[in-house]
Amino acid sequence: xxxxxxxxxxxxxxxxxxxxxxxxxxxxxxxKQEQEQTEAKQESNKTVQQQQQQQQQQTNLQPIVxxxxxxxxxxxDKQIVQTEPxxxxxxxxxxxxxxxxxxxxxxVSIKTVKQIDPLTLHHSFIELCIQYQNGQCIGSTHRxxxxxxxxxxxxxxxxxxxxxxxxxxxxxxxxxxxxxLMKNFRTVNEGMSTSYLFIRECLMILRDTKLDENESKIWLxxxxxxxxxxxxxxxxxxxxxxxxxxxxxxxxxxxxxRSYLIENFIINYFKQGKQLTxxxxxxxxxxxxxxxxxxxxxxxxxxxxxxLSHVSYILSKVDKILVGASSMLCNGALVSRVGTAxxxxxxxxxxxxxxxxxxxxxxxxxxxxxSLSWNEIAQxxxxxxNQQYTxxxxxxxxxxxxxxxxxxxxVGLIPATSVKAVIGEFKKYNYxxxxxxxxKEQ
Amino acid sequence: xxxxxxxxxxxxSKESLLALKAHLSAKNAKLPKSPTIEDYITYIKKLSIRxxxxxxxxxxxxxxxxxxxxxxxxxxxxxxxxxxxxxKNFKALGLTIQRSSSRSKTTIETGAxxxxxAIQQYVILPxxxxxxEEMEAHSDDINTFASTHFFTNEVLLVYEYSxxxxxxxxxxxxxxxxEIIVLESETENLGKQFATDLGKHQLNVTxxxxxxxxxxxQRVNKILLGVDAILKNGGLLMHPGTYAICVLAKxxxxxxxxxxxxxxxxxxxxxxxxTFNELVSPLKxxxxxxxEQMSIGITFDYVPPEYISLYITNQGQYTPQSIYQLFSDFYxxxxxxx
Numbered sequence: 040x041x042x043x044x045x046x047x048x049x050x051x052x053x054x055x056x057x058x059x060x061x062x063x064x065x066x067x068x069x070x071k072q073e074q075e076q077t078e079a080k081q082e083s084n085k086t087v088q089q090q091q092q093q094q095q096q097q098t099n100l101q102p103i104v105x106x107x108x109x110x111x112x113x114x115x116d117k118q119i120v121q122t123e124p125x126x127x128x129x130x131x132x133x134x135x136x137x138x139x140x141x142x143x144x145x146x147v148s149i150k151t152v153k154q155i156d157p158l159t160l161h162h163s164f165i166e167l168c169i170q171y172q173n174g175q176c177i178g179s180t181h182r183x184x185x186x187x188x189x190x191x192x193x194x195x196x197x198x199x200x201x202x203x204x205x206x207x208x209x210x211x212x213x214x215x216x217x218x219x220l221m222k223n224f225r226t227v228n229e230g231m232s233t234s235y236l237f238i239r240e241c242l243m244i245l246r247d248t249k250l251d252e253n254e255s256k257i258w259l260x261x262x263x264x265x266x267x268x269x270x271x272x273x274x275x276x277x278x279x280x281x282x283x284x285x286x287x288x289x290x291x292x293x294x295x296x297r298s299y300l301i302e303n304f305i306i307n308y309f310k311q312g313k314q315l316t317x318x319x320x321x322x323x324x325x326x327x328x329x330x331x332x333x334x335x336x337x338x339x340x341x342x343x344x345x346x347l348s349h350v351s352y353i354l355s356k357v358d359k360i361l362v363g364a365s366s367m368l369c370n371g372a373l374v375s376r377v378g379t380a381x382x383x384x385x386x387x388x389x390x391x392x393x394x395x396x397x398x399x400x401x402x403x404x405x406x407x408x409x410s411l412s413w414n415e416i417a418q419x420x421x422x423x424x425n426q427q428y429t430x431x432x433x434x435x436x437x438x439x440x441x442x443x444x445x446x447x448x449x450v451g452l453i454p455a456t457s458v459k460a461v462i463g464e465f466k467k468y469n470y471x472x473x474x475x476x477x478x479k480e481q
Numbered sequence: 482x483x484x485x486x487x488x489x490x491x492x493x494s495k496e497s498l499l500a501l502k503a504h505l506s507a508k509n510a511k512l513p514k515s516p517t518i519e520d521y522i523t524y525i526k527k528l529s530i531r532x533x534x535x536x537x538x539x540x541x542x543x544x545x546x547x548x549x550x551x552x553x554x555x556x557x558x559x560x561x562x563x564x565x566x567x568x569k570n571f572k573a574l575g576l577t578i579q580r581s582s583s584r585s586k587t588t589i590e591t592g593a594x595x596x597x598x599a600i601q602q603y604v605i606l607p608x609x610x611x612x613x614e615e616m617e618a619h620s621d622d623i624n625t626f627a628s629t630h631f632f633t634n635e636v637l638l639v640y641e642y643s644x645x646x647x648x649x650x651x652x653x654x655x656x657x658x659x660e661i662i663v664l665e666s667e668t669e670n671l672g673k674q675f676a677t678d679l680g681k682h683q684l685n686v687t688x689x690x691x692x693x694x695x696x697x698x699q700r701v702n703k704i705l706l707g708v709d710a711i712l713k714n715g716g717l718l719m720h721p722g723t724y725a726i727c728v729l730a731k732x733x734x735x736x737x738x739x740x741x742x743x744x745x746x747x748x749x750x751x752x753x754x755x756t757f758n759e760l761v762s763p764l765k766x767x768x769x770x771x772x773e774q775m776s777i778g779i780t781f782d783y784v785p786p787e788y789i790s791l792y793i794t795n796q797g798q799y800t801p802q803s804i805y806q807l808f809s810d811f812y813x814x815x816x817x818x819x
Contacts, residue, residue, distance in 0.1 A: 341773035348722025378692030410696035427680025
């Protein structure tokens, strides 16, 4: 699926051409046309068809726009066709009616339901949102990195409109719009929120300097690169180093689902020539466990696969349990893939150390006690309309701090209760490090 | 090794009883010419060892143990059937009942060729019929307790398919209003099947994957489980995953109620997950499994008795501390080796 999209999107291989600058107004009309044409191919409502008939007389479409059509088609082919654009997203009627449901949205429904014009959305964000919905881009680190790459692309293509003179303030508004739109497709995870705060700080600094548009764009892209480098990549190296000291050769570890950090750790460990017995607990709903197993197989590492319901059998043979995190909350709770809390509960009953691998940029100032007050409902299978039961599958899980033995971060090995202290330290440094103020090149 | 859940355990138990009847009435049954009750008992024991489908098959021996116990009770002088009319009937057939020195041993002497058939007719076959009746009606007896344990608008948790639980819920539905959450295991489609079957009767059902168990546990008021076997110490052998649910239930202080017919009582002991267990083929868990990525799957989960609040059987309600009493009524200590 991803290869198919790559073929359809030559932008990734092509060099960036200055002629094809993202001109918002012109592209608005083009995207309008293309949308209405794609929707004409499906069963759609009469009002859209009327609009389409009017605009069919207009000019031909350019190749870039055709790619966007194909992308839109991939969205539209997969979704449940919405016959009424004014229909609100289906709310659950039971005890989880407060949770958002992310259906496959068409642009028309976003326009009417949310009153936001998605045509102003850059194509890289459309791609990203499609990937989020397909399940191609899952995992907190992966999502954050892809988001930041898309943002960099957007910055490069962004053209300041003639009315505003300050890049910083205009871009800040754009950033807010983007975030509001992204929230319609998947919840914004903690890493993305931290990067948003970081970029906002950068923009505040930019506002006070007097760089012109191109220079400020370059500086901002550099800052984003630095963020990725320091908070994600080198953090991962430090975490792997810390963890290697913790885990002796020959121990048996249990891993749940797929975590970027734990994968790196295991591969690094084996490259050093040491051996581990690995049990991978699979999550067939999201398929993450088998992804991890395949990835390890490519590196030549063998492991055992087991399902979460069969875990009780091997718990007596396991020395340590390692999990990754989506975020760590202020009260010491861990937000991670659903099923982690079950594993943590079993681990505490059997007195097995439960270690969490989490970078510091995922630390959050929120607090949450139980898994149901905030969560994300995963709509993975399309149920029959005739089925007499309701399906429920959550995406995240809250593990309480008393189940967690240690968090491995790049700032050290900390207990779950110290998360608040670490956040406090970072606040002094604008969430990342001291940001270097840009100077005008002369 | 047939521990697959293609049919409920009840079915295989019933089949084995009918097989016993067929074996007894066969002409080449290896019985001595004038069989006594003891001969029948040894015959049944041998048959159970032969028909047993592996060391983890508990249901056939359980049922045969029960038959033997009923035979003993029916033929003993202080059995629960104090039937003096039966003595008269035996006399009418020209038989005499000899009372030996030991208290519960009686032998029925045959005066005519019809003698052996008489024992078979009046003791063995009625015993088998009685056990069959008990088993078929077990659900009705359990359902008498249906509404005594629920309050209105409760949320119940069930796991995978269990016909006993299904009947219990349908019977409780008449007097109580509740909501059901069905946990489904990752491998088989039994959870979906259970949800559909419950939904057909207009019950409010939600189907959740097993991984969500912790998240929804705080909402649950009670857990109802079906078992594969109840062990003599009160421990249970159940579908894999139930141990995790019971551990969570203890954390959240949610009572766990176990529903089962008495034909699942197994007079054995287990202490950990490996005593009675078997690894299943890796290909069943994951069709892409290879030697480097071996999939591990098990057949049973052992749940220690501390996690259970109540056992509801067709012989009554018991706590884990008192369920051993049921064993001494239901089975005989001499028969525990089959």
